[in-house]
Amino acid sequence: xxxxxxxxKFRVLKTGQSMTLLCAQDMNHEYxxxxxxxxxxxxxxxxxxxxxxxxxxxxxxxGYNVSRLxxxxxxxxxxxxxxxxxxxxxxxxxxxxxxxxxxxPLHFGNGTRLTVT
Amino acid sequence: xxxxxQPPSMDCAEGRAANLPCNHSTISGNEYVYWYRQIHxxxxxxxxxxxxxxxxxxxxxxxxxxxxxxxxxxxxxxTLRDTAVYYCxxxxxxxxxxxxxxxxxGTQLTVWP
Numbered sequence: 001x002x003x004x005x006x007x008x009k010f011r012v013l014k015t016g017q018s019m020t021l022l023c024a025q026d027m028n029h030e031y032x033x034x035x036x037x038x039x040x041x042x043x044x045x046x047x048x049x050x051x052x053x054x055x056x057x058x059x060x061x062x063g064y065n066v067s068r069l070x071x072x073x074x075x076x077x078x079x080x081x082x083x084x085x086x087x088x089x090x091x092x093x094x095x096x097x098x099x100x101x102x103x104x105p106l107h108f109g110n111g112t113r114l115t116v117t
Numbered sequence: 118x119x120x121x122x123q124p125p126s127m128d129c130a131e132g133r134a135a136n137l138p139c140n141h142s143t144i145s146g147n148e149y150v151y152w153y154r155q156i157h158x159x160x161x162x163x164x165x166x167x168x169x170x171x172x173x174x175x176x177x178x179x180x181x182x183x184x185x186x187x188x189x190x191x192x193x194x195x196t197l198r199d200t201a202v203y204y205c206x207x208x209x210x211x212x213x214x215x216x217x218x219x220x221x222x223g224t225q226l227t228v229w230p
Contacts, residue, residue: 042219092161105151105153106161109160
C-alpha cells in the first residue's frame, strides 16, 4: 500500500514550457486534490475532484488544468509555465465528504518541487 | 472554516511530553478540529481529529476544551523524529468544503536531545 504517489519529485522548466504532474493513489479514495505550497502562504487548493470524470476549481486555479480519467489518478497540467508557478505541489486524496466517512482525513503525497526560470 | 491561532515555535526535550496549543474561538458547532504535521520536505501527515470529546490514537492525544474554543495536541513521549511543523485546522466535515483546508503557518516544534 503505497498511499499517494507523486511524479516527478523535482522538475525545472523554462518559461512557456508545459508539463504534467501525476498523482496516483491506491486507497480507492473518491476525492483527490492538488495544492501548492509557497513560503509563508500555507497550502492553497488549486483544483479538486470528487470522482472519476469530474473536476472543480479551488482557490488558485488560474494557469492550471486537471483531469481525472481514472479514479486512482489525478493529473495537473501547466500549459505555459510562468515563474510565479515555482512552488511545491502536493496531491492529496480522501473519502467523500458525506456519509459514514465524511470526517476522514486527507492523505498527502510527498510533493513535486517545480522551478520555473 | 474557522481560523486558528498557534504559537510560531516551541521546543521540547526528547522523551518529555510536547503540548501544542491551538485557539479556535470562532469555531462552529459542526466543525471538527484536525491536526496535521509536516516534516521538512515531506507532505502533510494526518495526526488526529475530534469534535467535542478528547481523542487518543497511537500517535497523540487531543484535548478539546468544554467550550471548544481551544485545543491541545499532546505527544506523550516526543522523539527527535517528531520535529516538524504542526498545523491545527478547523473545518466542517461534510459537504463541498472538504479538502479546502486552511493550514496557516502552524507551530514549528523542535525536539532536542
